[in-house]
Amino acid sequence: MMLNRRTLLQAGAASALPLGGARAQAARTIKIGVLTDMSGSYRDLNGPTTVACTRLAVQEFGAHGFETEVVVADHQNKPDVALNIARQWFDRDGVDMVVSLAASSVALAVAELAREKNKVAIANSTATSDLTGKNCTPNTIHWVFDTYMLAKSTGAATVRAGGDTWFFVTADYAFGHSLERDTIAFVNAAGGRVVGQVRTPFPGTTDFSSYLLQAQASRAKVIGLANAGTDTVNCIKQAAEFGITRRGIKLASMLMFLPDVHSLGLQTAQGLVCTESFYWDLNDRTRAFTRRVHAVAGQVALCMNHAGDYSSTLHYLKAVASLGVQAAKASGADTVARMKAMPTDDDAFGTGSIRPDGRKIHPAFLFEVKKPEESRGAFDYYKLLQTTPAEEAFRPLSEGGCPLVRA
Incomplete structure (x- = not known):
């Protein structure tokens, strides 16, 4: 700190106070x-x-x-x-x-x-x-x-755009499992199907090559990345190195943030879609x-x-x-x-x-990452595709199973 x-x-002044003064x-x-x-x-x-x-x-x-x-x-x-x-x-x-x-x-x-x-x-x-x-x-x-919002905004939109078969590369802990679960529900509801999934150890995985190759071999149209942070960045970079997207396979980053795009650079990240509930511009x-x-x-x-x-x-x-x-x-x-x-x-x-x-x-906002020539300056990385209103963006109150609501 x-x-x-x-x-x-302030710390010095507090230490000089009598005990009663410090408590007050x-x-x-x-x-x-x-x-x-x-x-x-x-x-x-x-x-x-x-x-x-x-x-x-x-x-x-x-x-x-x-x-x-x-x-x-x-x-x-x-x-x-x-x-x-x-x-x-x-x-x-x-x-x-x-x-x-x-x-x-x-x-x-x-x-x-x-x-x-x-x-x-x-x-x-x-x-x-x-x-x-x-x-x-x-x-x-x-x-x-939360994972419901992300799955509804990004996952459902990807299926509607033609990505109807999915393979998941999922971080093996509570977040990844929850995001994968919620996205699968929206993929299935939109008429898509999941053809495979693999769990990656968290933290500590830096080489995603074997997982990405399994995803490619599945012939899925979409590789869903149910991870975040450096895991997402490394997956996207390594997928680019293998030429996966050039083969017509779409990467769906279920949780990607502006700092991730900044780390990747627009040349690599262009065309990716993601959902955020805040954007500076x-x-x-x-x-x-x-x-x-x-x-x-x-x-x-x-x-x-x-x-x-x-x-x-x-x-x-x-x-x-x-x-x-x-x-x-x-x-x-x-x-x-x-x-x-x-x-x-x-x-x-x-x-x-x-x-x-x-x-x-x-509200939740679905963004597409701009091409390098579309960016006007520092951090001008997103173009807005669609907005999900606040009352529709998150799981209905009655469906969550929260004990506070049942009471």
Whole structure:
């Protein structure tokens, strides 16, 4: 974690307070923990930019009768590491809310711990739709996207475009399994069929050649990549090296982000389709938000995960201000209930809402990656193909199996 001069001064002032003064200060301080991938496969999709966006939300919210402190940790995409950190944060360090979470296995584990400790967990770069389904809790909100949304937007559109036979290359953990499952449902519903699938170890796989060759041998029209981050980038690069797309096979990246396109380059990524719920160049508000992020984080490629860290942190702080800091610190479930009761509105996602199952609702956008000659400058990578309205983008509330909804 990087400490700036202001943070150091605040820490020094706190250490100089008498014990009673320190306790009083802690009682009026909301503590947010950014628990994310700072060094692994999802670093570019989270990492320092996630931290910058969270801090930007805190800065822009300002003081409303309480202080806000941000702490940061790298969970290395390992649930056991994440649980150890989160448990220490909750039990010893007074953290009230954890944000980001990234890997689905991490988010599922931390969400249950947050329920046990009555804290708040907000998953922004997490895909599994089980967070608002069988694993929903009154202490968790799923903000940015999920496997159902991705499968409906990208998977169904690919089948309608003629890609009716699929082979899946799937990351072998909760996220990959969930994304594959949800996409298969939409492929079948659209009249397509799955001719094969292979699971790739996560983390640690860098050579996807044998998996891609199996996919090619299946004669599927579409190779569905149910992975993310560097796994997706490596798959697309290696598929290009083998000339797979030149043979008429389409790659469907079920979860690809602007930083992935930036890493691949337009020459390699052109023509790929993907779904995001945020793009920096959508409208005046998203462009203004992006300028503010670039002012504090440098010229980075922003994606929906980063926008979600800003948006969810800002809404959480609004709920704390509405509920009262003492009540918010006393009950994460009450804080989440207040977040659900309040409409959402910010420059990254515009207006929206949070359902009883914890699902944040907003539109989903299907993009196609531009050709190099179509790009007008830095990060001008997407052209919009279609928009799925907020009320249609996510799984119907009645179909998720969330115990909160049945109750």
